[in-house]
Amino acid sequence: MTIRHHPSDETLLRYAAGRLAPAPGRVVATHLHGCPACRERVRVFEAVGGAVLDGMSPVPVVPHALARALAAIDAGPAGRATSLEGSSTPAHGAARTAPPLLPDGIVLPAPLRDCAMGPWRWAGFGVRASALTLPEDPKASLLLLRVAPGRRLPEHGHSGLEFTQILSGSFSDAFGRYQPGDLTEMGAEVEHQPVVDPDGPCICLTALEGGVLFTGSIGRLIQPFLRL
Numbered sequence: 001m002t003i004r005h006h007p008s009d010e011t012l013l014r015y016a017a018g019r020l021a022p023a024p025g026r027v028v029a030t031h032l033h034g035c036p037a038c039r040e041r042v043r044v045f046e047a048v049g050g051a052v053l054d055g056m057s058p059v060p061v062v063p064h065a066l067a068r069a070l071a072a073i074d075a076g077p078a079g080r081a082t083s084l085e086g087s088s089t090p091a092h093g094a095a096r097t098a099p100p101l102l103p104d105g106i107v108l109p110a111p112l113r114d115c116a117m118g119p120w121r122w123a124g125f126g127v128r129a130s131a132l133t134l135p136e137d138p139k140a141s142l143l144l145l146r147v148a149p150g151r152r153l154p155e156h157g158h159s160g161l162e163f164t165q166i167l168s169g170s171f172s173d174a175f176g177r178y179q180p181g182d183l184t185e186m187g188a189e190v191e192h193q194p195v196v197d198p199d200g201p202c203i204c205l206t207a208l209e210g211g212v213l214f215t216g217s218i219g220r221l222i223q224p225f226l227r228l
Ligand SMILES: [Zn+2]
Pocket: 003, 005, 006, 007, 031, 035, 037, 038, 039
């Protein structure tokens, strides 16, 4: 599996410092589970980036923090002693039972196996959705979507970042084509019209940071799945 789309360094740095909200954090954890390159970056960020962030406040990830963390990566394999598996894969205890299956026989990724999966509900227009309940934040909105071949993903507007991890199938938008293992991160200023490729359904995991307002006919059908 070749992964072409990764979380931004800002996102990985925030993840490493424990500053991502629970639902986006799970999306990133699911990406990390299948992406050795991002796991390596997080290891370094955990070692140095978090410390840098702790010294800053209150605002954003500043260029200095990122530059220092990236320089540490370039300098070599520092910080590898940090155990990513232990800190970001909360599902080890559930490994003895058969993992839950998603539609089409897809296995629920390991970083999500301590979440309760809600019923798959038909949302119309080729979309089915299931809400995942996070033990650490039962009110968080983390959604699984299954979109039929050739269909558009729901239109929506939001005030923060949208994180989507592709679990099976693929979709395309003006920025590229996204396949299993890829994570897309879209800012509020970005308008895109993802369309599922015609050769099969697409199952993805999606979370939003900040407010969300689904719009359009499909979006209104999805809205009830969110805990807002
Ligand atoms: Zn990656």
